[in-house]
Amino acid sequence: MNPEKVVFGFFIVLALTLNFGFFVGELDNPDHHHVYELFAVIVVNLIATVLKFGDRTQMGAVLLATSLVALLQLFAAALVWTVAVHVTESGLTTVTMASIVSLSGGVMLANVVSVILLIIETVMLRR
Numbered sequence: 314m315n316p317e318k319v320v321f322g323f324f325i326v327l328a329l330t331l332n333f334g335f336f337v338g339e340l341d342n343p344d345h346h347h348v349y350e351l352f353a354v355i356v357v358n359l360i361a362t363v364l365k366f367g368d369r370t371q372m373g374a375v376l377l378a379t380s381l382v383a384l385l386q387l388f389a390a391a392l393v394w395t396v397a398v399h400v401t402e403s404g405l406t407t408v409t410m411a412s413i414v415s416l417s418g419g420v421m422l423a424n425v426v427s428v429i430l431l432i433i434e435t436v437m438l439r440r
Contacts, residue, residue, distance in 0.1 A: 324361040325376075325431055328383070329424040331357055336417045341407035346414055348394060354420070355387045361427075372434050376427055383423040390416035 331354045338345025362380035365373060390413045397409040 321364050322431060324357060324364055325424070325427050328354065328357045328361045329421065329428050332417060332421045332424055336414060336421050338414075340414050341411040343405050343407075343410045346410065346417075351387075351390060351394065351413070351417070354417070355384075355391060358383050358387055358420070358424075372430060376430055379423045379427045379430070383420045383427075386416045386419045386423070390420075 331350070335346055335350045335354055358380065362377070362384055365377045365380050367373075368376065393409060393413050393416070394405070397403070397405050403409075
């Protein structure tokens with residue numbers, strides 16, 4: 314067993330499951346989506362992206378692309394949350410929360426693609 318592959322797979326799957334935990338709930342209800350959970354999703358996705366930089370294969374390039382898409386949407390969600398809470402006077406409204414959760418849904422889709430690609434790569438390995 315390759316410990317590097319275990320850590321790599323761990324962070325890819327953890328990114329998906331944490332994002333799923335943030336995404337689940339009523340779309341526009343801020344009580345169902347916690348800011349620290351979004352922060353955890355960002356941190357784990359950053360770690361997963363850094364781990365993908367070492368792979369020089371075509372599959373590695375696609376995995377890196379999915380991570381970059383996920384990070385872009387996560388940073389957008391964090392920016393929307395930050396602006397809503399600290400810049401605007403309206404605060405975290407249901408419309409703003411729906412936008413944040415929708416961006417998180419896009420991240421989850423990118424993470425699902427990463428996990429599917431990881432499974433495909435694992436199945437294609439020959440002993």
